[in-house]
Amino acid sequence: MHCWIKVDKNSDFSIYNLPFGIFSEADQIKRVGIAIGDHVIDLYAVYELGVFKDLKFDISVLKSDYLNDFIALGKPITVKVRADLQSELCNEDSFLKSHPSVFIKQTKVTMHLPVKVGDYTDFYSSIEHATNIGTMFRDPENALLPNWKHLPVGYHGRASSIIVSGQNIHRPKGQVVIEPNSPPTFQASSRVDFELEMGFIIGKTSTLGDSVSTENADDYIFGKVLFNDWSARDIQKWEYVPLGPFLAKSFASSISAWVVTLEALEPFRVNGPVQNPSVMPYLSSRGSRNYDINLQVAIQPMNCKETTVSRSNFKYMYWNMNQQLAHHTVNGCNLNVGDLMASGTISGKDPKAYGSMLELSWAGSKPVELNEGGSRKFIHDNDTVIMRGYCEKGPVRVGFGAVSSTLLKAK
Numbered sequence: 279m280h281c282w283i284k285v286d287k288n289s290d291f292s293i294y295n296l297p298f299g300i301f302s303e304a305d306q307i308k309r310v311g312i313a314i315g316d317h318v319i320d321l322y323a324v325y326e327l328g329v330f331k332d333l334k335f336d337i338s339v340l341k342s343d344y345l346n347d348f349i350a351l352g353k354p355i356t357v358k359v360r361a362d363l364q365s366e367l368c369n370e371d372s373f374l375k376s377h378p379s380v381f382i383k384q385t386k387v388t389m390h391l392p393v394k395v396g397d398y399t400d401f402y403s404s405i406e407h408a409t410n411i412g413t414m415f416r417d418p419e420n421a422l423l424p425n426w427k428h429l430p431v432g433y434h435g436r437a438s439s440i441i442v443s444g445q446n447i448h449r450p451k452g453q454v455v456i457e458p459n460s461p462p463t464f465q466a467s468s469r470v471d472f473e474l475e476m477g478f479i480i481g482k483t484s485t486l487g488d489s490v491s492t493e494n495a496d497d498y499i500f501g502k503v504l505f506n507d508w509s510a511r512d513i514q515k516w517e518y519v520p521l522g523p524f525l526a527k528s529f530a531s532s533i534s535a536w537v538v539t540l541e542a543l544e545p546f547r548v549n550g551p552v553q554n555p556s557v558m559p560y561l562s563s564r565g566s567r568n569y570d571i572n573l574q575v576a577i578q579p580m581n582c583k584e585t586t587v588s589r590s591n592f593k594y595m596y597w598n599m600n601q602q603l604a605h606h607t608v609n610g611c612n613l614n615v616g617d618l619m620a621s622g623t624i625s626g627k628d629p630k631a632y633g634s635m636l637e638l639s640w641a642g643s644k645p646v647e648l649n650e651g652g653s654r655k656f657i658h659d660n661d662t663v664i665m666r667g668y669c670e671k672g673p674v675r676v677g678f679g680a681v682s683s684t685l686l687k688a689k
């Protein structure tokens with residue numbers, strides 16, 4: 279594919295990508311945009327010019343605070359919107375060439391939370407991550423709990439504190455136990471961590487009582503984002519028994535602003551790890567259900583250059599998204615458009631591919647060196663954590679941009 283807009287070959291937003299997001303200009307009116315190279319394409323303006331004339335839908339969904347109403351039109355419409363725009367951008371005679379105002383420099387816009395998240399679920403689907411945590415805190419001989427290879431373990435998280443890249447957070451406070459077997463104290467967390475994850479956004483509602491099969495799960499996945507599941511390890515350690523994560527996770531989770539569609543990720547499908555023991559029939563999935571997505575995490579202290587501390591890949595996931603959705607709905611629990619499911623920390627086998635400081639610094643015992651001096655066991659005040667993700671195959675590059683948030687001091 280060749281498009282007539284100049285796009286750098288290293289841009290995440292190639293003609294093959296065309297991710298959706300919510301942007302505004304100085305007038306502060308939020309609208310649906312598509313990213314191409316350094317530009318945002320204003321879809322409302324493009325619609326008014328008649329590019330989507332074969333598609334009948336309410337134009338107001340393109341002038342909206344969130345993508346939800348657009349996504350709810352369904353894939354027959356949203357996939358066509360992206361495909362029509364793609365062919366227009368490859369058409370040398372396109373009439374869009376004479377309407378430069380629909381292309382806005384990304385440096386001139388503000389990006390907003392793309393989706394109004396209804397429910398948010400976080401899985402725990404990387405075998406390397408679950409093994410590391412089990413080894414550190416329980417028993418290296420039995421690092422995985424007995425259920426782990428039989429079902430994709432997950433918990434229901436908090437949607438209200440999901441923020442978009444560029445928004446910053448304050449160090450959370452809470453109860454922590456400093457000396458084992460001592461009473462808890464109340465303080466700012468001293469072990470704030472990131473978790474390198476990816477999220478997927480539900481694009482189709484299911485009916486209460488129905489289940490979604492692994493075979494049909496793709497129909498329910500609109501697209502993917504980068505996801506930083508901020509975690510306070512000291513708060514987590516004291517509070518998590520017996521019901522799992524609570525305030526150690528709910529203070530914030532950051533997502534990237536552009537939602538990359540499942541269609542754009544199609545060329546990057548790969549087989550997942552062999553699952554042994556074999557899974558129950560409702561969890562079995564055929565074909566290539568994992569995706570080869572390179573992932574990186576960098577830490578940037580204030581006024582310093584960043585240091586890449588982790589290089590991982592989404593393809594390492596033991597449980598794929600289709601299995602996660604089949605499991606999520608097997609009891610009849612319904613899905614809504616705008617729900618967000620996160621993968622769980624994505625660690626690889628190599629210690630440089632671990633997806634959290636907890637693993638990279640092995641519970642604080644091995645500080646991670648930074649390029650400009652100093653080291654980190656966990657995240658310091660005024661550190662910015664930046665996650666990036668991209669797929670590459672020959673000349674085809676599809677990326678996610680970044681999710682970046684700074685940890686400010688406790689309020």
Ligand code: CA
Pocket residue numbers: 400401473475507622623
């Ligand atoms: Ca997590």
